[in-house]
Amino acid sequence: xxxxxxxxxxxxxxxxxxxxxxxxxxxxxxxxxxxxxxxxxxxxxxxxxxxxxxxxxxxxxxxxxxxxxxxxxxxxxxxxxxxxxxxxxxxxxxxxxxxxxxxxxxxxxxxxxxxxxxxxxxxxxxxxxxxxxxxxxxxxxxxxxxxxxxxxxxxxxxxx
Numbered sequence: 001x002x003x004x005x006x007x008x009x010x011x012x013x014x015x016x017x018x019x020x021x022x023x024x025x026x027x028x029x030x031x032x033x034x035x036x037x038x039x040x041x042x043x044x045x046x047x048x049x050x051x052x053x054x055x056x057x058x059x060x061x062x063x064x065x066x067x068x069x070x071x072x073x074x075x076x077x078x079x080x081x082x083x084x085x086x087x088x089x090x091x092x093x094x095x096x097x098x099x100x101x102x103x104x105x106x107x108x109x110x111x112x113x114x115x116x117x118x119x120x121x122x123x124x125x126x127x128x129x130x131x132x133x134x135x136x137x138x139x140x141x142x143x144x145x146x147x148x149x150x151x152x153x154x155x156x157x158x159x160x
Contacts, residue, residue: 020103021133025126025142029149032119033156035092041156042095042111051155054148064089068097074144084109105132124149
């Protein structure tokens with residue numbers, strides 16, 4: 001009986017998981033500076049309002065386990081406030097934040113820094129899960145994150 005209940009649970013979980021859906025966005029830019037300089041700008045949330053046209057922290061501190069509240073400016077017409085929990089900080093490599101509402105729409109947001117010959121390749125990668133992804137076009141978010149990546153590049157160049 002116990003094996004039957006477990007098998008039923010696994011089938012139900014797999015079915016639910018397949019209904020939730022997954023989408024992702026990616027933005028990439030090469031920055032002519034070492035990862036340490038890019039990381040320094042990325043971690044200085046107090047200065048985001050000076051250069052970041054997309055995600056401006058309203059409250060909270062970038063530290064593992066902390067929750068930050070952001071103003072997300074997708075485009076000129078679409079602004080929203082959102083919260084994200086800092087899941088992981090791997091210095092000069094990855095800043096990972098998560099949030100949303102499980103089953104409806106969640107996000108797993110990463111800033112990935114990779115050393116390259118000309119400096120640093122920054123990739124902003126965000127994966128979404130939940131029922132909401134079936135009814136949502138992530139293209140405007142991907143465009144916003146590309147603007148963010150380009151703005152970060154300009155900021156790093158300007159301060160170094």
